[in-house]
Amino acid sequence: MSKIITNIKQKLMAFRDMFKDENDINEKNVVGFASFAIMALFAIVDLITGVYGKEIAISEYIYNSFVIITLGCFGISEVGKMFGKKEDKTDKK
Secondary structure (H helix, E strand, O other), rough: OOHHHHEEEEHHHHHOOOOOOOOOHHHHHHHHHHHHHHHHHHHHHHHHHHHOOOOOOOHHHHHHHHHHHHHHHHHHHHHHHHHHHOOOOOOOO
């Protein structure tokens, strides 16, 4: 039981570490992936309901918002990589 609780605490601490200023996770990629996953889920549900002859009632501007978020997140991430400051890794100790 103690191992389970320790494992849960470690997972929660790892999730909390994602929100620190100094981390290895690119938050823009996380948001972009989540937005893309929601778009993919919407497409799958739309196909399944279309096979059964029912229409899914989701406004077009909601879907377009997820498209803009996805493109914006991945675009900002790539521009940041292209124009970001290049650090010389040999100087770091």
